[in-house]
Amino acid sequence: MLRRFRLEEPESVSEVSELLGRFGDSAKIYAGGTELLLAMKEGLVQYERLINVKKLKCKDVTLESGQVTIGALCTHHELETSQAIKENLPAFAKLEHNVANVRVRQVGTIGGNLCFAEPHADPGTLLIALDAKMIAEKSASTREISAEKFFIDAFETALEPDEVLTQIVIPAPTASARNAYLKFGYLERPSVGVAVAFNLNGQISSMRIAVGCAGPAPRRVQEAEALFEGKSKDDAERNLAEAGLLAGRAAEAISDLHGSQEYKEHIVGVLLKRAFLSALS
Amino acid sequence: MAKPMSKVSEAQLIPISFTLNGRLQEIEVQPHELLLDVVRERLGLTGVKRSCDVQVCGACTLLVDGRPVSACTTLAFEVRGRSVLTIEGLAENGKLHPLQQAFIDHGGFQCGFCTPGMILAAKALLDENPDPSEAELKHFMHGNICRCTGYKKIIESIMAAAKTMRSGK
Numbered sequence: 001m002l003r004r005f006r007l008e009e010p011e012s013v014s015e016v017s018e019l020l021g022r023f024g025d026s027a028k029i030y031a032g033g034t035e036l037l038l039a040m041k042e043g044l045v046q047y048e049r050l051i052n053v054k055k056l057k058c059k060d061v062t063l064e065s066g067q068v069t070i071g072a073l074c075t076h077h078e079l080e081t082s083q084a085i086k087e088n089l090p091a092f093a094k095l096e097h098n099v100a101n102v103r104v105r106q107v108g109t110i111g112g113n114l115c116f117a118e119p120h121a122d123p124g125t126l127l128i129a130l131d132a133k134m135i136a137e138k139s140a141s142t143r144e145i146s147a148e149k150f151f152i153d154a155f156e157t158a159l160e161p162d163e164v165l166t167q168i169v170i171p172a173p174t175a176s177a178r179n180a181y182l183k184f185g186y187l188e189r190p191s192v193g194v195a196v197a198f199n200l201n202g203q204i205s206s207m208r209i210a211v212g213c214a215g216p217a218p219r220r221v222q223e224a225e226a227l228f229e230g231k232s233k234d235d236a237e238r239n240l241a242e243a244g245l246l247a248g249r250a251a252e253a254i255s256d257l258h259g260s261q262e263y264k265e266h267i268v269g270v271l272l273k274r275a276f277l278s279a280l281s
Numbered sequence: 282m283a284k285p286m287s288k289v290s291e292a293q294l295i296p297i298s299f300t301l302n303g304r305l306q307e308i309e310v311q312p313h314e315l316l317l318d319v320v321r322e323r324l325g326l327t328g329v330k331r332s333c334d335v336q337v338c339g340a341c342t343l344l345v346d347g348r349p350v351s352a353c354t355t356l357a358f359e360v361r362g363r364s365v366l367t368i369e370g371l372a373e374n375g376k377l378h379p380l381q382q383a384f385i386d387h388g389g390f391q392c393g394f395c396t397p398g399m400i401l402a403a404k405a406l407l408d409e410n411p412d413p414s415e416a417e418l419k420h421f422m423h424g425n426i427c428r429c430t431g432y433k434k435i436i437e438s439i440m441a442a443a444k445t446m447r448s449g450k
Contacts, residue, residue: 097420102421103336
């Protein structure tokens with residue numbers, strides 16, 4: 001049961017930002033609503049006002065000067081079917097193809113997913129590995145937040161109260177780039193997600209590893225990345241077990257319905273190995 | 282600001298017009314009204330079911346502009362200017378849709394509670410992909426849950442309907 005709220009439908013980012021500033025915690029941005037409305041129906045959160053941002057013009061996917069720019073209002077369905085995403089970021093297209101179910105993908109937006117920061121979400125983990133930037137705007141300013149700095153805690157991001165996430169910018173992978181995202185879970189949402197991204201030119205460089213879902217927020221695992229840097233494929237494969245242990249610990253896994261801490265740490269290691277091998281193939 | 286904002290305590294009414302099963306509807310809704318409640322309680326079409334209420338089970342599936350949504354978690358004002366199809370709108374001139382006929386012919390349901398959602402989701406699938414593989418069908422349909430019978434006969438029903446629809450009968 002939803003309690004009554006008022007609806008605002010601004011048409012520009014500065015209007016949205018102004019409303020957020022004016023109404024503070026009593027208002028919330030509403031885009032697809034797939035996560036927000038559930039929390040409101042459960043009575044976990046309540047807002048006097050919802051600010052429907054779907055009149056903003058952030059719905060495009062563009063490829064320009066080596067960057068894929070995704071409008072925050074793109075739905076998961078638009079991203080799973082986007083030609084630009086499928087061609088340039090197939091791992092991301094596959095991730096989007098497997099988000100929740102067809103109805104959630106139809107209305108849920110990438111921006112809403114990232115800003116809601118539900119711990120058991122897929123996109124943030126891969127975006128950290130792909131070194132994506134979040135574009136945060138308010139009335140008079142725009143700034144970039146790297147994906148790895150964006151997620152602070154469960155349901156908490158680096159956005160200021162009156163900032164709006166408008167775009168996600170991902171460096172388009174070069175010919176030598178390899179990346180993959182794998183998840184595992186037995187409930188509706190994943191228990192663990194692991195992403196890897198690196199360049200392969202005889203040896204491995206620019207290795208990035210991220211883990212998500214297991215703990216409060218997706219995070220980069222630099223301590224495990226060092227085990228791959230400058231290594232040949234074969235040498236890197238020999239380090240997979242150790243990297244998996246490090247990544248498992250770094251996941252800050254929590255025991256909950258999705259599995260015990262030890263179980264999730266183990267699965268992080270398994271997925272890291274599989275993600276690395278799948279990125280190579 | 283574009284327009285002055287009124288107090289939270291006053292009811293806000295949003296006039297919307299949309300197409301429901303091919304017929305124009307013009308109603309006023311409050312922002313918090315859910316599409317499921319509007320269709321079931323105000324417009325009297327009870328084929329769409331409330332079940333899990335959290336977008337997991339698919340019993341509340343409706344098609345909006347041909348695509349499946351969970352009516353339990355869709356705000357009613359969102360369908361303004363759009364076309365909504367419920368199970369009641371699927372048969373044409375008293376003739377069942379091939380999916381409805383196939384579910385009957387192949388025993389694709391038992392209690393029937395999930396069936397309106399199953400059939401509408403399957404329609405969206407076949408409209409976009411008239412000849413799905415079984416893997417594609419399962420991926421598309423995995424968000425629609427049946428707790429009676431298992432999925433074998435549902436899959437058979439959808440595959441049979443796909444064949445009928447491709448043959449243009």
